[in-house]
Amino acid sequence: MGSPLRQRSSNEIDPFSTPDIYYGAEALYKSNKHFRTRTYSIHQKPTSDGFFEPRKPQRRGSHDEISMLPRKFLVSVESTLAHLAAQEDTDGNWQITIEDTGPKVLSLGTAASNGFKTFDIRGTYMLSNLLQELHLAKEHGRNEIILDESRLNENPVNRLARLIKDSFWDGLTRVIDASAIEVAGKDPKDWTSDPRPRIYIPHGAPEQYAYYVKVAADRPELRLDVCLLPEKITPEAVRDMNDKPGLLAVAMEEVTDLTTGVKTLKGKPFVVPGGRFNELYGWDSYMESLGLIANDKVHLAKSMVENFCFCIKHYGKILNATRSYYLCRSQPPFLTDMAMRVYDEIHREPGAREFLRTAILAAIKEYHSVWMAEPRYDPVTGLSRYRPEGLGVPPETEASHFIHILEPYAKKHSMTFEEFVQAYNHGKVVEPELDDYFLHDRAVRESGHDTSYRLEKVCANLATIDLNSLLYKYEKDIAKAINKYFGDKLRIPEEFCVGDMVPNHIQTSSMWDRKSKRRKAAMDKYLWNEEKGMFFDYDTVKKEQCDYETCTTFWAMWCGVATPVQAARLVTVGIPKFEAYGGLLSGTEESRGAVGLERPNRQWDYPYGWAPQQMLAWTALDRYGYHDDVARLVYKWLFMMTKAFVDFNGVVVEKYDVTRKADPHRVDAEYGNQGLDFKGVAKEGFGWVNASFVYGLQFTNAHMQRALGTLTPWEQYARATETIPEI
Ligand SMILES: OC[C@H]1O[C@H](O[C@H]2O[C@H](CO)[C@@H](O)[C@H](O)[C@H]2O)[C@H](O)[C@@H](O)[C@@H]1O
């Protein structure tokens, strides 16, 4: 995207710099140098109505405005912030939105007049940008600032893309080592009475154990609890950790401290989703990596691949996420595509080929030991299911989540809710029906689609179109990597062998091609519905195809398993079913069924739309040449995001209600929405939604970007760009 014309002298700060530069020490020095005559005091008295009025300074002797130059304001931070909030944040939620009913105008003194002349800042967007900038300036310890008008009226598409690239990724990046373990250690899902930072180290990483024991001893104020995991991680062991939930160690590298010359360990960074999700997630990481690559941050995506390889080596799988309570389950697998996209970017760097080799070997191990082994593998169909092990009630959900399920059992056993959970988790009471319920519940969480009426009470039995598409992609990618990069001979070292594999045996692309052909045949047989023109899940226990219409049907195009004829039908039949105002729905309204008090909305059903669904569908449609559909769907999603960003104080959330025009970020299903809870200024957005924005922009042209920047709805844009037929 082009940025506005900038004509700056060398002692000026780029108006679109990151807050640490724009409000940091250098900016302070330059603005002081430039405006010597300024005499603002920070000790201002409130006016009679209790508000702070920016004080009118003395008129400067020199001329005021040079109209050709971009406008800048001279702003007293604390007083303007107080005035702005009191006047414009009328509902007192620390944000200025279209729902506030203030006058929507505030005057700022121009810098060129030393604050004497004023100029009006008008409308929700500019005022909320002002609020955000003042919060940032305050956080950087500034009492007064020179503020570029272009930072307030910046094209919103540019602004959001800039914030994602320059600020949000940084806000979501974590490193686990002595430098920042207190940040990564925080877990808003730790509901225990003493939520202290705790780290579990796998048995096979004694160097990390020694490292963290020393960190804990050197910095007792952290209260870091360092625990060694048992060699064999069983469901019982995982259950017993529920009272002491903790972070799981990820990859570290040995480095030499440049000042002391001593060798130490350094954590490999990763991006977290945001909100309550402050750990490395499985499929979120893949989506985030698409955004990181789009933003030239491939080193972070690479580091996440390396962390996944560590997880496969030490925990046996890519985890749902890196907390102790997630140890038994995985999430939708994307490792091969992620590693190959990273490789494409870094292939000229030293060590790139080894990076890819390790990732492909890890993926092969994961493929066999997790997805193609029982209980996930179904030998009858040859297809796979989300079906993780585990015991008892998942501890990470809100306390209220399972009340309606568990209370009748607590009553039956004359126990309190807590007593019952304790007794049930430890096998003191036996309730096979509940075991079945939680088997499926764990599977739902492993599927990433927690929760949905599509999967509730049945997920562990389903060969889903989602998972089998992803495994087909593994098979095709592994075949391609072996053939293209490893001379069609990949040696499998002992540490990557599974079951009865012979150490150091050679694998070739044809072995993997055969696997993909077998899967395609099974998917055609069990998952494709010729009459309906879509792929569906298959119930391996009832031995019948399901009828829930899910937007994951497009994953068959993402992975390439759909024939061109199937793809054409999917597009014709599927798109009209799933397309809504803001992009693609997770599922159809009809499939979800009626909702009400007794049957509340589930967040992965209609009317919600999620970034990963959009991103995979765009890529899928693009792969088969449906470029007009891609353009339209991308536009709708980006439009919805941009409009919410403009109208609601810079908000970027975990998911959207894609049927809701005015406030699509409002989702009250299940645990609500993540990314809403900020005061004044959003610092992180939400991982995969950030990614969807910058990834989506790659499918747009300059014309679309301009139209998005002026908040032109799709229909209006489409009408304006309709090709005029030749006469
Ligand atoms: O705490 C409840 C559940 O939260 C997670 O699921 C949701 O957030 C994840 C992170 O963004 C995302 O990967 C998943 O698709 C979302 O539904 C977690 O993954 C669940 O296991 C957990 O029970």
Ligand SMILES: [Ca+2]
């Ligand atoms: Ca408000």
